[in-house]
Amino acid sequence: MCRMHVLFSCRFLEKGEIMELNEMEKRMLYQTEGSERYAILHELLMASRYAKDPDRRRAADSLMEKLRPLSDTECIEIVSDIRRNYRLPKEGRTVGELIAEARQKSGAEQLKGHDIMALERFDPEVRHMVVFEVLSVDSFVGDKGDRMRLFLTDAGYRKFQERQEKGEIKIQEHLKVAPDGYLYHDHSRDGELTR
Numbered sequence: 001m002c003r004m005h006v007l008f009s010c011r012f013l014e015k016g017e018i019m020e021l022n023e024m025e026k027r028m029l030y031q032t033e034g035s036e037r038y039a040i041l042h043e044l045l046m047a048s049r050y051a052k053d054p055d056r057r058r059a060a061d062s063l064m065e066k067l068r069p070l071s072d073t074e075c076i077e078i079v080s081d082i083r084r085n086y087r088l089p090k091e092g093r094t095v096g097e098l099i100a101e102a103r104q105k106s107g108a109e110q111l112k113g114h115d116i117m118a119l120e121r122f123d124p125e126v127r128h129m130v131v132f133e134v135l136s137v138d139s140f141v142g143d144k145g146d147r148m149r150l151f152l153t154d155a156g157y158r159k160f161q162e163r164q165e166k167g168e169i170k171i172q173e174h175l176k177v178a179p180d181g182y183l184y185h186d187h188s189r190d191g192e193l194t195r
Contacts, residue, residue: 019066021082024059029082035112037075041067113141113148120151122181128157129183131173132164139168151177 021029028047034040041064048060067075111131114120121129131149134142140163142148152160163169175183 019078021063021066022059024055025063025066026082026086027088028056028059028063029079030086030088032079033110033115034079035076035110037067037070037072040075040079111149112146113150116149118151121177123151124179125153126151126177127154128152129173129175129177130157130160130171132160132169132171134168135170136168139163141169147172 028044029040032040032043034043044060044064044067048057048064051057051060067078070078120126129149129151131147134144134146134148137144141150150156150160160169160171164171176186177183
């Protein structure tokens with residue numbers, strides 16, 4: 001377990017090492033949307049490969065090098081601390097930084113699973129978005145107590161309904177997904193989901 005300091009550095013008690021993040025690294029972590037270590041590392045990998053700014057690519061590589069040896073808990077603790085406490089400089093904010101700042105100010109819970117703008121949402125086969133809570137320790141997805149969002153095909157949604165009947169999950173919200181990714185409530189009279 002690590003303890004965060006005001007300067008966003010982390011001391012690993014078992015190794016005695018200190019990790020410090022530079023300004024670019026803090027900005028990058030602040031903008032990440034993942035709720036799990038592997039998702040955050042994947043976002044950084046994409047930034048490392050596709051960012052036009054060489055300083056951003058170097059910062060992404062440096063962050064991956066610093067975060068890879070950490071446990072999931074340690075990594076998420078650092079990212080959560082940055083998301084809660086980091087403040088962007090007033091000038092030169094990117095759209096991603098403005099979105100991250102709005103998310104921080106809203107206090108909205110970050111769900112595990114698919115991000116609201118995930119590519120899965122725009123897959124032509126996807127017809128459903130579900131927000132659910134994992135109720136079982138031996139669930140097929142997530143850990144007990146997790147709240148998650150997933151975009152599903154018709155077949156995937158039927159499987160989720162079966163899992164709910166078995167008591168493994170509780171679907172808390174269900175929306176239909178139009179072919180263009182638009183989300184809407186289905187208010188059909190017979191209660192059946194129609195497209």
